[in-house]
Amino acid sequence: MFTIEHEFDATVITLVDEGPDYLQDDVTISAFDDCVTLEQVDPRSDEVVRITLSMAQLADLRAALNLPEGSYRLKPE
Template identity: 55%
Template sequence: MFTIEHDFDATIITLIDELPKDSPVGARPLNEDVVIQSFDDRVIVEQFDPDTGELSQIVMTIEQLDELRAALNLPEGNYRLERR
């Protein structure tokens, strides 16, 4: 499950971990929600770490996000995206 919200300067996507309806109770531990905040110049990915009690955060440029998106669909190797 996920939600999408539009704020003044960002789009916020929250990915919610949930078990499939036919899973037995306690089949696997659920992970904390992943929150993705998309701005004009950067993307912030956050997830609460219950072991440390802290919020883990990754900040990526839009270019890095584009490269990640491309990398998810490519085989092992070295690549460079051409920018226009």
């Protein structure tokens, strides 16, 4: 399950882990004009862990999801 909310300066997507297996805490993804952040609560420390990706890193990630093992560099558009 997931939710999508459009806020003033970002689009916020929350991924909710569902099912009978071991469940992870929700992941919140916020897309801004210049970066994307991913947040999840660390169950060991009960603190939010945040990862920030630049738009170039996000493009690399998107490409990597469809490529075989190896090292790559995207051509600038």
